[in-house]
Amino acid sequence: MTTTPTGDSSTAVGRWRSMVEADREQTARVASQQAGGPGQRWSGGRAETFRADPHRVGDPNVDLIASFQRPDQTWLDVGAGAGRLTLPLALNCKHVYAVEAAPPMAAILTEQAAAAEISNVTLIEGRWQDVDAPMADIALCFNVMNFVPDIDLFITKLNQHAHDRVLVVLMKDGPMANVAPFWRLVHGTEPAQPPALAELLAVLWELGFYPDVQMLPPRYRVSKDRETVRMLMADRLGVVPGSPEEGRLELALDELLVPIEGGFAVRGAEWFREALVTWRPQASNTLLTCV
Ligand SMILES: C[S@@+](CC[C@H](N)C(=O)[O-])C[C@H]1O[C@@H](n2cnc3c(N)ncnc32)[C@H](O)[C@@H]1O
Numbered sequence: 308m309t310t311t312p313t314g315d316s317s318t319a320v321g322r323w324r325s326m327v328e329a330d331r332e333q334t335a336r337v338a339s340q341q342a343g344g345p346g347q348r349w350s351g352g353r354a355e356t357f358r359a360d361p362h363r364v365g366d367p368n369v370d371l372i373a374s375f376q377r378p379d380q381t382w383l384d385v386g387a388g389a390g391r392l393t394l395p396l397a398l399n400c401k402h403v404y405a406v407e408a409a410p411p412m413a414a415i416l417t418e419q420a421a422a423a424e425i426s427n428v429t430l431i432e433g434r435w436q437d438v439d440a441p442m443a444d445i446a447l448c449f450n451v452m453n454f455v456p457d458i459d460l461f462i463t464k465l466n467q468h469a470h471d472r473v474l475v476v477l478m479k480d481g482p483m484a485n486v487a488p489f490w491r492l493v494h495g496t497e498p499a500q501p502p503a504l505a506e507l508l509a510v511l512w513e514l515g516f517y518p519d520v521q522m523l524p525p526r527y528r529v530s531k532d533r534e535t536v537r538m539l540m541a542d543r544l545g546v547v548p549g550s551p552e553e554g555r556l557e558l559a560l561d562e563l564l565v566p567i568e569g570g571f572a573v574r575g576a577e578w579f580r581e582a583l584v585t586w587r588p589q590a591s592n593t594l595l596t597c598v
Contacts, residue, residue: 319509320459327456329499337545349409358415361394361423369395383443385435386451390416397428406431436460442468449476453501458510469588479504479580485573486543492559493544493552504582518586525578529570
């Protein structure tokens with residue numbers, strides 16, 4: 308398969324690519340050290356925020372994914388990150404193949420698996436589009452796709468590697484939604500937004516996949532402490548220590564962080580919505596021909 312060239316706005320795949328590239332250019336403009344692929348994006352400090360106890364209970368995302376699980380299954384977790392879902396999954400199925408492109412994320416996953424004595428996880432390091440991976444019963448891709456430029460290759464490969472089902476979770480508004488209010492105050496411009504749920508659905512239909520879409524319950528994104536928000540925003544906005552932007556970020560934190568139960572919400576940010584987008588691999592209309 309060939310990928311759609313940049314700027315082909317007549318296709319959903321082309322529009323997706325343009326949005327990813329606009330986000331990348333924007334990131335590169337404000338912080339040249341952050342330009343590039345996921346290996347740079349998910350650096351040490353950010354990777355740490357994805358660390359989670361594999362044995363935790365009451366996590367709605369874990370419960371959602373668990374509702375598709377059977378003990379005899381193998382799973383692929385593409386963009387596994389620090390293993391936030393991989394490791395709880397592994398406790399209740401035969402094997403999980405975790406594909407992860409960013410070394411800091413992969414390191415936390417490996418460390419957490421060892422600490423919890425979870426041995427039925429195989430880490431495959433690299434970009435999903437590039438790695439050799441086995442087939443699995445279920446292919447999971449949880450909050451990963453927003454920064455993937457060649458989305459057609461990415462989705463087609465996901466579909467080809469699942470026997471029973473593909474499960475994708477993606478945010479309705481994308482990962483910039485909470486960053487945008489800070490961006491406006493710090494940089495004084497409207498940020499480019501990477502593609503999100505609406506763009507994914509258009510891509511899937513264009514590729515011939517007609518998924519079931521389940522909107523997950525709305526919730527506020529709660530940030531536990533101001534320090535973590537400062538670190539995340541400085542990272543996303545490319546704020547360099549000692550710069551005028553650093554002072555503006557401090558003022559933006561004062562203005563935008565609203566104390567709520569358990570931490571802070573961002574003033575003016577919409578409710579956080581995610582969707583579960585799922586299909587059976589054989590449902591692609593590229594495989595169903597009417598004669
Ligand atoms: C927002 S994190 C989510 C991690 C995990 N799924 C979770 O929910 O905790 C996105 C992860 O996807 C990884 N990623 C992004 N593009 C990728 C690609 N093309 N191949 C493999 N991993 C990728 C990133 O390195 C990052 O660790």
